[in-house]
Amino acid sequence: MCGIFGITGTVTDAADNVFVGLKNLEYRGYDSWGVALRSHEGIEITKQVGKISDGELATSLAHEAVGHSRWATHGGVTLENSHPHRVGNVVVVHNGIFENYLEYKTKLEDTIEFKSETDSEVIAALIYLELQKGVSPEEALTTAVQNIEGRFAILVMFDDTPGIWAVRRGSPLILGRGDEQTFIASDIPAFLEKTNVVNYLDDNQMAYLYNTDVDFWDLHTGEKITKRNIEVEWDFESADKGEHPHFMIKEILEQKETIARAINQERDQVDEFIKALKKAGGIYIIGCGTAHKAAMATEYFFAQIAGKKVNVVAASEMDAFKTFVRANTAIVCISQSGETADIMEVVEYAESVDATVLSITNVASSSLARASKVALPVKVGPEKAVASTKATTGQMTIGFLLAHAYADTFNKGLGILLGAAANINDMINPRYEEHIESVAQEFKDNENLFIIGRGSLYPMALEAAIKIQEVSYIHAQGFAAGELKHGPIALIEKGTPCIVLGDDQETISNAIELKSRGAVIIGISTGEHEVFDHWLRVPDAEMAQPLVSVIPIQILAYHFALLRGHDPDMPRNLAKSVTVK
Numbered sequence: 001m002c003g004i005f006g007i008t009g010t011v012t013d014a015a016d017n018v019f020v021g022l023k024n025l026e027y028r029g030y031d032s033w034g035v036a037l038r039s040h041e042g043i044e045i046t047k048q049v050g051k052i053s054d055g056e057l058a059t060s061l062a063h064e065a066v067g068h069s070r071w072a073t074h075g076g077v078t079l080e081n082s083h084p085h086r087v088g089n090v091v092v093v094h095n096g097i098f099e100n101y102l103e104y105k106t107k108l109e110d111t112i113e114f115k116s117e118t119d120s121e122v123i124a125a126l127i128y129l130e131l132q133k134g135v136s137p138e139e140a141l142t143t144a145v146q147n148i149e150g151r152f153a154i155l156v157m158f159d160d161t162p163g164i165w166a167v168r169r170g171s172p173l174i175l176g177r178g179d180e181q182t183f184i185a186s187d188i189p190a191f192l193e194k195t196n197v198v199n200y201l202d203d204n205q206m207a208y209l210y211n212t213d214v215d216f217w218d219l220h221t222g223e224k225i226t227k228r229n230i231e232v233e234w235d236f237e238s239a240d241k242g243e244h245p246h247f248m249i250k251e252i253l254e255q256k257e258t259i260a261r262a263i264n265q266e267r268d269q270v271d272e273f274i275k276a277l278k279k280a281g282g283i284y285i286i287g288c289g290t291a292h293k294a295a296m297a298t299e300y301f302f303a304q305i306a307g308k309k310v311n312v313v314a315a316s317e318m319d320a321f322k323t324f325v326r327a328n329t330a331i332v333c334i335s336q337s338g339e340t341a342d343i344m345e346v347v348e349y350a351e352s353v354d355a356t357v358l359s360i361t362n363v364a365s366s367s368l369a370r371a372s373k374v375a376l377p378v379k380v381g382p383e384k385a386v387a388s389t390k391a392t393t394g395q396m397t398i399g400f401l402l403a404h405a406y407a408d409t410f411n412k413g414l415g416i417l418l419g420a421a422a423n424i425n426d427m428i429n430p431r432y433e434e435h436i437e438s439v440a441q442e443f444k445d446n447e448n449l450f451i452i453g454r455g456s457l458y459p460m461a462l463e464a465a466i467k468i469q470e471v472s473y474i475h476a477q478g479f480a481a482g483e484l485k486h487g488p489i490a491l492i493e494k495g496t497p498c499i500v501l502g503d504d505q506e507t508i509s510n511a512i513e514l515k516s517r518g519a520v521i522i523g524i525s526t527g528e529h530e531v532f533d534h535w536l537r538v539p540d541a542e543m544a545q546p547l548v549s550v551i552p553i554q555i556l557a558y559h560f561a562l563l564r565g566h567d568p569d570m571p572r573n574l575a576k577s578v579t580v581k
């Protein structure tokens with residue numbers, strides 16, 4: 001959460017480029033933004049509360065600038081709490097959490113006049129106080145960050161030393177190497193329009209950018225290190241909204257092609273993945289939020305297709321199961337961003353006990369992918385909307401393929417997925433979307449909505465709830481179809497909308513139970529049934545049904561958001577990449 005971006009170079013449009021590039025990191029947080037640029041008079045800071053896409057930056061010539069788009073953690077959404085933060089001659093932008101900041105803030109309150117409630121300002125203070133001892137900027141930074149507990153990435157400018165300093169521990173930082181400028185950002189889309197040649201900063205490393213030169217250090221040894229230039233494959237086009245009003249609908253519609261892209265895995269990579277799973281004494285599949293629901297669907301695929309029981313745990317709940325993670329355990333991490341803090345903590349633990357880390361991630365260059373023995377790329381292109389859509393179906397596609405590979409029926413799985421991809425292509429059309437919009441129109445003012453599903457559609461009922469909650473703010477809840485009568489059915493009143501996933505006999509019985517208590521039933525299934533008040537048809541995808549059944553719900557959630565007057569791309573209180581615990 002929070003996007004940080006810095007530029008140094010031989011040309012003078014650094015501040016403008018930071019401002020423009022930072023808009024591509026807005027998905028990481030959109031509470032406020034700020035830019036610091038180096039001018040002849042010193043470092044000038046501009047900050048505004050609100051989204052950077054609604055902001056304006058007066059044009060200023062500068063060779064160097066840093067910027068920040070904030071997702072508030074410590075302190076409310078105010079100008080004072082916005083980044084960059086200055087203490088003395090030190091200016092800092094920060095992504096992450098300084099967990100023990102209060103201890104230092106309390107100690108320093110007599111020395112430093114803090115202006116914000118943030119943990120970030122305390123980092124600036126620590127660096128400033130080190131500098132007062134007469135040491136070099138790199139020494140001041142090295143010593144100051146030793147006090148920080150937690151995951152973070154910072155960019156630092158000093159009034160009296162040109163250049164930008166960067167330190168990473170846990171939160172992503174990637175350098176972009178242009179001809180006239182060097183870029184450093186939380187994510188590649190910040191500078192992808194300018195260059196696709198990158199260096200990855202790893203944990204406990206520091207970089208110093210000046211003009212187009214960069215020096216790297218290992219913070220533990222203090223030694224200089226060299227980095228390999230890597231060309232990333234994304235093009236800028238695919239990170240753009242194009243003709244669509246929102247990224248969310250663009251990404252939903254892209255599922256016409258993205259399933260087919262996710263299917264297209266290197267066979268030897270899949271084989272290596274399966275080999276590691278078969279060798280393992282135990283398998284955990286972890287993820288957060290929507291990715292956790294993709295993991296749950298994968299659990300059903302493994303059970304139903306491969307007859308293999310795997311353990312699925314929300315990454316944030318792995319603490320209780322750590323004792324079972326040993327050298328012969330395989331940890332499969334599912335993550336769109338590959339940067340989620342709850343997952344990376346498990347990965348670090350897995351590394352410490354020599355467990356095997358495998359991953360399914362959309363960002364092939366992410367920290368997770370780089371830490372994995374085998375990282376299968378989801379290949380759906382940048383996902384910018386906060387609500388995950390095309391990445392979810394891409395993740396489940398790979399989960400499904402893996403279950404078939406485990407069962408030695410890879411080609412059969414491939415065939416089912418190719419059929420599903422073709423059917424999804426036919427299903428998503430303007431008439432289908434209009435029909436779903438009319439359903440959204442009917443229920444847009446309801447404050448409660450329930451979703452039920454059975455088997456591998458149960459995780460999709462949970463996923464449906466997340467999708468509807470996060471963009472429309474309707475209280476949506478998903479249940480295993482058979483569980484409803486064990487309590488939650490008490491919530492059903494006359495007119496309560498209930499989405500029923502599937503038309504198998506037992507689920508239909510559950511739908512009838514709901515209807516007889518007054519519920520209005522929206523069926524999402526391959527076949528129509530008289531119990532449905534509304535029917536959203538989905539093609540038959542055999543065992544891969546979750547992949548197709550989730551799509552109408554994504555479209556429904558999108559239209560709920562629009563009809564209720566919300567921005568589906570940037571829902572309140574959320575950010576795309578959750579790099580704090």
Ligand code: F6R
Pocket residue numbers: 287288289290291292334335336337338339340343386387388389466467470576577578
């Ligand atoms: C919801 C959503 C989140 C993410 C979760 C994990 O639509 O996108 O629940 O799935 O924050 O993020 P990644 O997949 O980047 O690890």
